[in-house]
Amino acid sequence: MGGKKLTVVHGAGIITVDSEERIYVNGALAIEGDQIVAVGHSSSVLAEYSSRADEIIDFEGSWILPGLINTHVHTSQQLGRGIADDVDLLTWLHDRIWPYESNMSEQDSYISTLLCGIELIHSGVTCFAEAGGQHVSGMVKAVDELGIRACLTRSTMDSGVGLPALWASESTDTCMKIQEDLFTRFNASADDRIRIWFGLRQILNATDDLLLRTKEAAAKCNTGIHMHVAEIPFENEWVMESRGVEHGTVSYLNKIGLLDHNLLAAHSVWVDASEVEMMAQARVKVSHCPAAAMRMLGFAPVAEMLSAGICVSLGTDGAPSNNRMSLVDEMYLASLINKGRVVFERGTTDPTALPAETILKMATINGAKSVLQGQSIGSLEVGKKADLIVVNPDKWTMIPLHDPISSMVYCMRTENISSVMCNGNWIMRDQKILTVDEALVMANAKNAAMKLITRAGIQLPKRGNVIY
Ligand SMILES: [Zn+2]
Missing domain, CATH: 2.30.40.10 (Urease, subunit C, domain 1)
Structure with missing residues (x-):
């Protein structure tokens, strides 16, 4: 043979x-x-x-x-584990994550992805969808060595307030050109384990031009788009005000034709019944990240999405949003959160919501469909x-x-x-x-993380009575 x-x-x-x-x-x-x-x-x-x-x-x-499939993980944030615990979302983003990410080197991205990959493999993950980070070439090198499967995405933003200086100047043309070049260089590399996707960080950082050109480019390349969608109420309010729609992000994306089978919408917490229907009609895939959602975003209507026929899968999100990059933990949490979520609406839990067989499908076959590889x-x-x-x-x-x-x-x-x-x-x-030296990766990661946090000027408040 x-x-x-x-x-x-x-x-x-x-x-x-x-x-x-x-x-x-x-x-x-x-x-x-x-x-x-x-x-x-x-x-x-x-x-x-x-x-x-x-x-x-x-x-x-x-x-x-x-193998389990993690459909939303920021591999480049692994060196930032523990830098943003117990803070509000704006502090999380402006004072911790953006300084961290904008100070990363390609080598940092490589080491961070290796460290994240070790945790993913130990938790049974054989394929992941990168949510959008810096230095995709560093991720490619790490994924190649780890022997895992991945859909890699560059964090892409062409507008928005409060961005670090390094990012603020990136034009829509540059955003598209970099991603198209990455696709040409790396798609189907590493024995076809690596796929390159297009990224949209979130609607707050995307012009209409970027949204529409991303849709067109992804269709041309026959690949996917990974985007954070409807994460917080402010996002919906901002969209209503700036784009003139009656509801939030999903309604707007529907209006401009961005909802499609190749859109992987992370979180999708703040959506109403009509928007669930819009996503179902367009065959949008949703990545539910229970730990990160419970910590900072809210409770997505996952049971309703599943009964509307939406393909919902599971993600860990990044280390600073969750700390644990274990899809095994997310399976457990996904079931519990969605049993308890209806307490706010009905005054009682629903112990039959999201049973184990549903959760297992979300972590496997739904994950495969979400990364557009359900056939393989x-x-x-x-x-x-x-x-x-x-x-x-x-x-x-x-x-x-x-x-x-x-x-x-x-x-x-x-x-x-x-x-x-x-x-x-x-x-x-x-x-x-068997593919990488775990002890060496961990030693390199400690070193790189310390230097990166110092370079980024990130100050963590002291907790406890620390005695040196
Ligand atoms: Zn994310």
Whole structure:
């Protein structure tokens, strides 16, 4: 078969997340090169493939799931973890994040993405959508080395108040040219693991010209657009005032034709019922980031979006918005938040909202559709790419295991994820990342973070009675 490596993994429980929701209690997968060529009962897969397999691994006692997909993460913010805790949104943005991001070098971006990637891989993520950061070339280098899959986006702004001097002068032409060049240079690189998307930071920092040209360019390149949408009430008020629409960002984006199947709208918290309908009609994808939302933004109507047919997936957002870059934690939070959210409207919780099977789909197949790769990743099926995680439930966190799907959502911790395969290659085995030197990355990250915070002049208020 063309010399491609054939791997058989067997003896494990397999949660396929395919359209028939198949779960094999004693299952196996055959993987040839980067593709899944068989999924089924261990006995039948072994009978067909074991004689010519290059590697046969017995995962008895483990569970195998599709790799998780994080659809909103700022990899370049990883060195800024802890610089913006317990502050209001404007302080967060103007005094911490913008000084931090505008002082980053390409090397910082590379180190930050490596550090973030380590945390993502440990939490079972095989693919992520970058929300828009600086120095995409640094991210590309890191993603290539990590062996993970990513849709990379440059943070793009051509207007707005309070921007750092370095960014304030970027014209719409420059914004477009840089992104088009990035697309030409890097799209489909690293064995097609890397896709380049177009970015819109948020409507407060985008002229109509930038919005419309971004839509046109993304359509021409057949790629996606990643944008923060309807994050805070102020954003909607600003849009109503400056753009003359009756409601907020989503209504305006609908009016100018920006809502489309290739728009990944992060957060989308402050939307009304008519806007949910607009997004559903246009097949917009929504990235729900429960931790970041609860911390700073509010409660998105996720249950309503899902029942309107919107593809909602999960994201961690960046380290300064969440601190934990674990999609495992987000699965747990997404279910809890959305069960509790209706307390404000109905005076009671809804324990049936967003059940475990829905959450698992959001973290896998919906994530795949959100990054426009629903045909090739997001479930364990013949013909799809071999992106998978191996879960060891034999720890105090997951014992006893009565109901596999609920256990993966409500009990699993990052520490239960033992091995990760992306694109047919093991990138983590027995909780050791095989592609990069974790200790070296962490040492470099500490050093780079300290220098960057000093260079950016970011002062953190002292807490506690610190004794040196
Ligand atoms: Zn974000």
